[in-house]
Amino acid sequence: MSIAISQLIRLILSVLICSLVTPSVFARPLDGVVTYAQFETLLKLKSGDIPDLAPLRTAGVWDPKWKDVYVSGGCLRGLSHWIYDRLQTQSYSEVALLPVPEISQLLRISWSDRDLVAPDALVEKLKTQMTSGWDVLSESFQNESTVAGGPGLDKSRVNPFRVVDPLNGLKDYYHGRIVFHEASGSINGEQLKENSVTAMALRYLREAVDLPELHTTTESLARVAKAGESERLSPNNYWVNKALHKLYLATHEDAAKTLIILRDSKLLHRLADDHFKIGEVQRHVLSTERELKSGEIALSLVHAGFNFQDLIASSSVAGFLSTQARAQFLDVVFEHHEKEALDHVSEFMKTHPPSGASYGTIEDWIGSRISMNYSEVLRGCSDYYPGSAILSQGAFGNLPRFQAEVEAALSDGDVSELVKKTLSQTSFLASIPAFARWVDVAFDEVEPQLIADQILVHSQELSHHPKYAEWIARVRSAGCANLLTAP
Numbered sequence: 001m002s003i004a005i006s007q008l009i010r011l012i013l014s015v016l017i018c019s020l021v022t023p024s025v026f027a028r029p030l031d032g033v034v035t036y037a038q039f040e041t042l043l044k045l046k047s048g049d050i051p052d053l054a055p056l057r058t059a060g061v062w063d064p065k066w067k068d069v070y071v072s073g074g075c076l077r078g079l080s081h082w083i084y085d086r087l088q089t090q091s092y093s094e095v096a097l098l099p100v101p102e103i104s105q106l107l108r109i110s111w112s113d114r115d116l117v118a119p120d121a122l123v124e125k126l127k128t129q130m131t132s133g134w135d136v137l138s139e140s141f142q143n144e145s146t147v148a149g150g151p152g153l154d155k156s157r158v159n160p161f162r163v164v165d166p167l168n169g170l171k172d173y174y175h176g177r178i179v180f181h182e183a184s185g186s187i188n189g190e191q192l193k194e195n196s197v198t199a200m201a202l203r204y205l206r207e208a209v210d211l212p213e214l215h216t217t218t219e220s221l222a223r224v225a226k227a228g229e230s231e232r233l234s235p236n237n238y239w240v241n242k243a244l245h246k247l248y249l250a251t252h253e254d255a256a257k258t259l260i261i262l263r264d265s266k267l268l269h270r271l272a273d274d275h276f277k278i279g280e281v282q283r284h285v286l287s288t289e290r291e292l293k294s295g296e297i298a299l300s301l302v303h304a305g306f307n308f309q310d311l312i313a314s315s316s317v318a319g320f321l322s323t324q325a326r327a328q329f330l331d332v333v334f335e336h337h338e339k340e341a342l343d344h345v346s347e348f349m350k351t352h353p354p355s356g357a358s359y360g361t362i363e364d365w366i367g368s369r370i371s372m373n374y375s376e377v378l379r380g381c382s383d384y385y386p387g388s389a390i391l392s393q394g395a396f397g398n399l400p401r402f403q404a405e406v407e408a409a410l411s412d413g414d415v416s417e418l419v420k421k422t423l424s425q426t427s428f429l430a431s432i433p434a435f436a437r438w439v440d441v442a443f444d445e446v447e448p449q450l451i452a453d454q455i456l457v458h459s460q461e462l463s464h465h466p467k468y469a470e471w472i473a474r475v476r477s478a479g480c481a482n483l484l485t486a487p
Contacts, residue, residue: 027213029176033087036174040163042083042095043170047071048160049100050079052114055129062160069126070157070164072137073115077153077210078106080173084213108210109249111284117142117157144189149181150200151207176213180204180220195239198228198270202243205261209250225266235275244271244317245281255290256300259314263306269313277319290318294325298332308333308340436467448478 030039047053048062056066071079079100086095100106103114113135118126120138127136146155152169165171172179180201187195201224208216233240251257258278262268280286290297301314311333320326442451452475455462462468 027088029213030084030087030174031176034092036171038092039083039174040170042092043076043079043158043163044160045096046079046083046100047076047158050075050103050106051100052103052131055131066122066126067159067161068119068139069122070117070159071115072117072142072157073135073154074107074109074112075103075114075116076156076158077207078103078108078112079158080153080170081108081211081213082106109246111249112246138191140189141191144186144192145195147183147185147189148187148192148195148200149183149197151204152179152181153207154203173211173214176215177217178204178208178211178214178220179217180223182223194237196228196231196233196237198231198233198267199237199239199243201227201265201267202240202247205265205267206243206247206250209247209261221265227267228270233274233276235277237276240271240276241279242281244276244278245284245286248278248286253287253289255293255297255318256304259297259301259306259317260304262317263304263310263314268310268317272313272316275316277317279319291320291322291325294318294320295328295332298329302332302336308337311337436465439467439471443474448475451475452478 034042048057050071053062053071056062056069082101083095086098090098104110107114114133115135115137116126116130117137117139120140123136123138127134130136142155142157146166152167152172154169155167156163156165156169158164158170163170167179167181169179183197187197187200204216204220204224208214235241247261248255248258251261255278259268262271278286278290297318298311298314301311306314315326315329315333318329320329439451451471455471455475462471
């Protein structure tokens, strides 16, 4: 009997622990709590009670002159969630009598749009009526947004008089799902400009995070995965940057979670290819959380099954602001994907001509912060290193480090290729005191003819070098014909 009791206690404890970790498992869908008509009634009733909308009320009642003004966007999502949450523990009648909190407490993320929709002719008048912080959208804008498709809940709007639900977003919410719709016309119009399917897909993902009581649908995720396949967007696109910014906020600035969502929804590489990054939007600055934990973020992605290309894309989309943060992220990449990382650096250096700042990121890969010795990386890229791009003063700009690493490479043995290609940089390196010793090592490592070729090409820079005569004598003694008549 005692064993049975012990097992029962263990089972009860397991259920209690599970309820703390995943409370949504035990939450009741709205369609099992109230009728849809009751849900609509609560939406209409409570939209009129939002304290911040007092300017639209007369004697505590929504003024009929504003009967065509609606609550929409983040306000409506927040209100819907509040109603859902209260109905988990209270009856329909009890919720109907509850006071509605201020909008700042309703919003699912603090930096969320406070949208009202009004007839075009009332927009300017309504703006003067409301305090700052509210976005007053025209009905024309809302109609164009509906035609553009995207998350159905975005297109819904409510006031005390009626519910407008053109894409059944609120009906879907009632049934515990969120649906992404294809466009029924143009995704841009007279009012809605520079919109993109990619931006709407990001908004859908963010709303799915914002509203954990909802589940995505297979059809919607398939549409998201195809979103923007043919789009080529400027990294300055406002709607995409804003949607990415808000997705990151919805995860409570959890970069790993954000990047996993993007990978799983097939948007990560598309955003990286178009150079989009998590960052500031409309002067809304993010915390330094991802800067301080970039290595941990990378490790979380590795454990989540990210391959090398996923990690490369993530290092870009994560939008690290500091060289140190990027380098710490890439430390982990090198540690777990050494060969692919070397191949990537080599290929990058082959295909990217020198362009000044473009090598800032490459320094993160091959600089002193990465876990591998710099000279090892150079040998991994030996078919290109140390080509003029990476050694040009403007692109590299860290001669002391380069010199120290060449010294380390020379002490490692098997450096004939390194020495030969170092000589090819004579015009840049001849003024370095260590250069003379490198040439002396070269005589022991490579064919004298190779040295002779380089000396002949760079004779103008070398002719004043203290050891120039000695080098000429050495190659002549080796019988190098092209220098037998050199000055």
